[in-house]
Amino acid sequence: LVGLRGFEDRKIDELSGGERQRVALARSLAPGPQLLLLDEPLGSLDRILRDRLAGEIRTILKNLGVTAVFVTHDQAEAFSVADKVAILDNGILQQFDTPENLYRVPQNSTVARFLGFHNLIEGCLDGDALFHSALGKLPIDHPDETIREKTTLLIRPEGAALDRQTNHRVHLAGIVSDCRFQGASYMLTLTVNTIQLVFDFPIDPVPPQVGQQIDIHLCSSALVLIND
Structure with a gap:
């Protein structure tokens, strides 16, 4: 499911950062959750690996039909993974919409500045x-x-x-x-x-x-x- 067939006998210090993230995702999915919280799961990875894993996470969640709340401060990462994006500022919801609608029509200056x-x-x-x-x-x-x-x-x-x-x-x-x-x-x-x-x-x-x-x-x- 997460592309780690043949890694069963590896020790944790023998896994790369991306492989460790795949292990963490597999462990989270093992109980068959209806809702999954992913709190900055790609924050420690380099840009190329983050982009690749973001796509893989989206595909895996779609295939399993699992809803996930993906927390990130990276706008591009949020857009690449999410069907809907919620932008919070000081705990207040500023806008909840599709990535494309957020980009095309931000509701206020706070949202616009977050989008860069x-x-x-x-x-x-x-x-x-x-x-x-x-x-x-x-x-x-x-x-x-x-x-x-x-x-x-x-x-x-x-x-x-x-x-x-x-x-x-x-x-x-x-x-x-x-x-x-x-x-x-x-x-x-x-x-x-x-x-x-x-x-x-x-x-x-x-x-x-x-x-x-x-x-x-x-x-x-x-x-x-x-x-x-």
Whole structure:
């Protein structure tokens, strides 16, 4: 079940970290529980092993039909394992939803910050669906009727492009204040009217240099209004 056939005679100090976690999971599943609590089960492992075991744990639990509460402070780990994610702050439930809904529509700034979003802009929404802030006036597509006049705008980091595209109708101009290579992407910080915004850009083509003034274009789905 957990991929340890032939390990019966191994001593505990002869097992790797991942193998020990598999043993712990097997022992937890042996009584046939209806509900399982996994408290940071992958916290001591390296990233590659954590990613692999997270997928294995999800598959095993699905095959056995066992419900599990998986406690973690790692957003990516939670998303890769869970059908539903609950975000708690100081013991208070902030949001309980599918991973995709959490990412697309965080209910408040606490949830957005936990998910790693940096671009949270305070402002107000007028009757013409224009968001007013230090960034200027930004058009919002189909704002939720429950959104209050004074609200917060989340700009998702993957929603920017250097070239104008058909679905990118929001334009911002600013100066590149930082650019960091992250392997699969560059994390670019753009200063717009004293506000620093963080965006992810692909590694090709090479992004603008620090100090360069650029224009970026945002797709409408990258602009999310949230109530606090």
